[in-house]
Amino acid sequence: MAEGLKKKGTVKSLSSLFPPEETQKASERVRDTIAERHEELQQLKSFISDNTNLVNLVRTLPNELNHQIMVPFGKAAFFPGQLIHTNEFMVLLGDGYYAERTSKQTVEILKRRGNILESQVESLKADIQDLKTEASFFENEAGRKDLVEIVEDYEEESSLQEVSKAGDSKADFASSTEAESKGTGNEGDEYARIFSRIAELEKEEEEAEKDEDDEDEENEDDIDHSVNQDSVDQESISCGVDGSKLLPVYQDGSSQDGTPASSKPRFTESSIKPPVRKENVRAPAVTKEEVFVRTSEPSTNSSKAFTGSIVEHTRNLETNPREPSVAHSSKPVSRFRMNRK
Amino acid sequence: MSSSSTLRELQRDLENKANDLSKLQKDVAKNHQLRKKCTIQLGENELVLKELELLKEDANVYKLIGPILVKQDLAEARANVRKRIEYISAELKRLDAILQDLEDEQRSKQETVLKLQQRVQSLQAGKGKAQ
Known part of the structure; x- marks a missing residue:
């Protein structure tokens, strides 16, 4: 050497x-990481869709004074009930802190959270892009015999x-x-x-x-x-x-x-x-x-x-x-x- | 004869060093995980603080303690979260320092292992030639 x-x-x-095995291993590892990142991305996307659903729900709830709903009772049972105080939300801010908020304020909080999620998605995408270039190196360059x-x-x-x-x-x-x-x-x-x-x-x-x-x-x-x-x-x-x-x-x-x-x-x-x-x-x-x-x-x-x-x-x-x-x-x-x- | 014994010794040495190295690597991985957890907590707390700052003074804030929500003073809640962020940052710094040390150690160990490997290999090669 x-x-x-x-x-x-x-x-x-x-x-x-x-040795070629090493390259193979390396490219495998990179590919694994990419798959991992994709999973994370998927998760983030599901969070985002959850969030938007929640925003829609919170927005529409105060449209009525009360809602007829089925209240879950234990794991298996439901009973009919009413949602009242439709403009009062107890929002979990994280780390055990809750705040009483109106529908509008809640939507604002949720939107801020959505923005954070979006930025995370962006960074993750950039990350994936980087990894892809790396992977293509291993696939295209590393195995080649004519490079010194x-x-x-x-x-x-x-x-x-x-x-x-x-x-x-x-x-x-x-x-x-x-x-x-x-x-x-x-x-x-x-x-x-x-x-x-x-x-x-x-x-x-x-x-x-x-x-x-x-x-x-x-x-x-x-x-x-x-x-x-x-x-x-x-x-x-x-x-x-x-x-x-x-x-x-x-x-x-x-x-x-x-x-x-x-x-x-x-x-x-x-x-x-x-x-x-x-x-x-x-x-x-x-x-x-x-x-x-x-x-x-x-x-x-x-x-x-x-x-x-x-x-x-x-x-x-x-x-x-x-x-x-x-x-x-x-x-x-x-x-x-x-x-x- | 002596060469074979030294070779065996070297190999034993190499094994020991390799074991140490793998232990170190485990430590490093554990620390990485801890650090990740801390970072996540820090992010969450910063989020909370941001939201708390956005609340009006008359807003009702509760803290979930066990199964119950305990009403908290907003100012107090903010102070608590700030303190927590401070604490987590300090913890993070500490972990970083530890991690740095561990990684340095790991690197030096790696080098020694590599050197040992080379020596063993060259010895073996010499032996093979002799035979």
Whole structure:
């Protein structure tokens, strides 16, 4: 899960894989909460209708001097009776307090209560909306194999330079670990990582841009999408074809049990673009195509992507620091852990 | 030999820590519930106070005590409700503090458990390799 880059040990690119069961669990939990909220909403709505019924009743009662009614007596019996004093109500204000009120005053109290209920309904609806977006994340994004999760130490920014100098040999390795990391995750974390990573890479990207203009053009879109949470789907679509094929490959890659197919492309890729150090972090280079897209993303430091990342950047930085705690274990250890999972 | 014993020890340690953690989590959940109750009560009392403030001075106010309605002075009722709100707010604050502490503790425990887990796993991995 963790990878200490050989360079100085100060730089670690940490990536973690959230197993599909976890995502499933998470989405289930979110869905459960949504169901719960819906129940609450239903309850509130029934309260509201009760309230309006009561308002109507209270309003009409004083229309007559008295009403002929059946008075409940015990559980099962009724006897005929009369309602008198039809304009006097004993209203429960809550917590055991009652007040004597006229019909009109009672209606006012009831209306105030109705307003409170309405506001509760509104907040509940907003809540449900939020949860739905969360659920859609788990369903659409978290399970996808073509998204990378990038976890890094906060300090990396300073040490980044070293890494970029460090060069390609590590790149292969890093990219392979990256492959493991892709996929599921906390939405917040994932995006935070991606964004912060992008931001960190900006300097380098400018460099890289020079080298790889052609690729940039192709992949500009990708960056934009990844930057924008809502549009991540589209990104996936673009790589989706590869992704489906790649599934098995990824697994191999993650375990790193010598999968020639997956590893070869990686190497080639890395060798192709030595200057672009970002690919390690960014790219789950599994197939050539995949690698291609991924690697180019970072380099696509087109102004568009740039600005996008800036917007989110600060937020990411905040969330980032807690990542390091996940692990800085040496590579072999991380592999074991992966296997175990 | 020694490695296996340390491994066992670690596992036992991990188990203990995990138990502590789950206990803490239960505590936290309980406190959350209490807090929720308090919040609800606070809301209700604020509602009552609002309504009481809206009443005219000559209105008759009763308090339900057991099975009977006891007539109360309006001013007195207001004072009572206000005091109650104060009390509940204080209670809420207290609960918040407790909850904060508990959650901090929980977080640190979680970390230790995680670390232990990693150690156990790495040990196991090392053993597996050796064999």
